[in-house]
Amino acid sequence: MGSKPSTPRPKKETFDSKNPVKPQTKRTKDVKSENTFAPHEVPDDVDKPDLNRQDSVSNRDLMISYSHQDKEIMAKLRESLEKNGISVWVDVVGLTAGVDFLSKIGEAILDAKLFVSLLSTSTVKSKYCQDEVALAYISQKAIFPVAIQSQEEIYAIMDTGMKLQLASLEWTFLNPDNFDEGFNDLLSKLKAELEFQAKEAELGNQVKERLKHRQRNFQRQKSDLLDPHLSEHPDVYWDKFYKNRESVEFNQFAEDFQKYYKDDLNKMYPLDDQTWLINNLIEEVIMSIESESKHITKKSLEDFCTVDGELQVLWQRVTSYAQDMYAMKDVFAMESTVRVDAIENLGKYQSVSVIESLRDLLRNENANTRAVAAVSLAKTGNQDKSTINVLLKCLNDKDRLVREAGCLALGHMKAKRAVPRLLHLWRNDFISHVREAAQAALIQIGGDQVDKAMHITKVLAEEIRLLTEEN
Template sequence: MYREFKRLSLQSRENSQSTGSQSGLQDRLEDRNERPKPQLAHRSSQGPKDLMISYSHADREMMMRIKDKLESSGISVWVDISSLRAGADFLSKIGQAIIDAKNVICLLSKTSVISKFCRDELALGYISNCAIFPVSLDTEETLYPLMDTGMKLQLASYSWLMVNDPNKMDAVLDELVVLLKEQLKRNEEEMDGNVEPSVKIVPKLQRLTSRQNLNKHRMKQAEDDKTLSIMPEKYWNDHYTSDTTQWKKFVNDFMYLYKSHLETTYTAADQIWLMSILRREMEVNDDDPILKKENFLAFCRLDGEEFPLWTRVQDQALESLSMKGVFDMNSSVRVEAIENLGKYRSPAVVRALHDLLTDPDANVRAVAAVSLARTNASDKHTISCIMNILNDNDRLVREAGCLALGHLQAKPAVKKLLHMWRNDVISHVRDAAFVALQQIGGAEVEREMHVTKVLADEIRQLTK
């Protein structure tokens, strides 16, 4: 199951002088009984394909027609045709198929848009940076009211291909083949290094995507509604006369101005949740709920470019809801997401992994620590979050925390790691702390380790 754990463990051994200190880490993790454990073969017995089709089994007939059309055109397809939707083993195959394929067709219908499995698959496809192709059996007007907020946002930036008219179906499927072949060609060019992966454009589907910035998705906007294009400086100057404002006032002003747009997409509960996300992103202190202009403007800026307030809010909601959907305790693709998304460094993924460090499942906490290490996110907050799990009651979580901090060469953790090396009751944790200290290095580490070894030698002399 935990390939990230194994890779980090091997790298720790290779980068240190310690031998055997991490041997058995994979075995110890796989000995756990807390959850079913998919094996490496779960990358799908069908093998990686060009694309994956997400659909409801009520729409099996249409799925088969699309599948046959694509395969006859030379496009390989991964699809669940067993009519089984239960069990960690099977769901793992679906999640891995999405991540492997990089392209996902979402077959939309009245049944699929209310299916938890289809929603989870779309969310994983989105945050895994897949190119998504919505193919619909019904009109947007029919399906939109049935969708939850996350699905509405995830599909808002795409033009749908409609297969609800039998007289036009062949032409639509021909168009789908053309679009997919263009995307597959671009995928190959990215792998060969001939194009810049952060500027992937799917013709007609109107999606800009970046593995480094998963939140750079532009929502379709009504051109005649100028409130959607208000730039942050103008918004602030129109509402406030100083460089600070009460958070409550900002919330009231924002919800009044964008009332109709919020009600179109977000439930009342989602609106409250959205405000809590914005409060976090705009760095409003709980003890002193004041919004600073500089933090507001920083939120609306991405990679040095300033965007309209509504655009950034939609981006943030889309990013956060997708992460929330994938990493939810009941998500059908959660395990595969945890295993794979550590390799993608983006603010959204890093924040999601921060949250998983406090997950009730010890295995999830351990893998979240290793995944954070694989992102190489060595900022102060990440280091602090990983250091917190060094006090975890579970020995494997502590071991993972040590390995992660060593991989990140986290100097602020030296004192704590020295304490664990000398005092942790579990030998594997002490070994992991030792490996981490060797990876971090430095005068303080050398001095303290030398003193400890000298003292240990003197103590042993007393026993002779």
């Protein structure tokens, strides 16, 4: 992960191998977030949720995320939707204070077909609303931004991640003084998406086809708006700077990229985030190169820009990569309000982008984030070479929590390639919790190599103990 200025590290959470991440059971007032990716400034007067919530989550068409300061127009929107046959989950009635309402919100997002973000200046200040949009984004929900204030007012204070996740989507505007006009526009969009999903379900290829459909729509909507240099494919960009060259050193690539897209980067990203984004982009590009070379090739850049077999515009691919990374940070960071539910439900929304982003999080400078990413990667079930490689690197991490998480992840995945490293940790790590995690992982992996090595080690340890006692 690209380096960023150091920040105070939070107190580490106790790591339980049976339950690596402790769920939050109480939603409290936000504090300023330690954020190694893109710092939000969370105001002291952020939203507090109502404790009364709608209990039934399943079989709902739509979930509404909103600021409780906008509850009156939310109630009107909900009532109008349900009158038109769209079932809605929203956090206002039915639950008692003892219910884990954070989990209910995550469950509602994952189970609903559609996600509406009711946008106002209050919404974009709320860490909870930011996290809910991010979870909807990485779980590949059909997101409908519905603004009750002007886009200019909202954008002025919207954090970079939320802006990226919502910028490419078509917004609907609800004017409280002319509610019906905006509502009818929204209703037609929601019904069209529900019909589209129903057809996809019949074909049995729901997620993949919907994503391709949206990507094509995005390309059509944006292609006429882009400046010429933003519409360049990677081969055009490469020939402009490095024609007749097979490779370029990655620092040179970073410098050229930042100069060429300077104005566009400045419009969207704070300066520190630009450094973070470009460093991670380069790491992602060179991951496809088998050697340890720190050079970028034309082919590796084209591979990065190829999605579902189609070569994308370079700037568009970088933007979608940034969207994924910001969303993953918001969902999986230690201060995230939806982190636990996201980890527990990774199987519901596995995607290439989620897996790639989790691998990127293993390079984050915050140890807690690296540990969470390791556990989350194991839960995806993905066992390709790149995933195993980045988890093996966790076993060399300077932080014991990350080493422990890496052991447990590799054991869960039954990664036989990890056996030599796990045996080394089991025998030599100076932290007992790491040795225990390595042993648990070895037992999970099993096999003749493990049995033989563990037997020999135990025999030697017993002989050493006896010799010590004799002396």
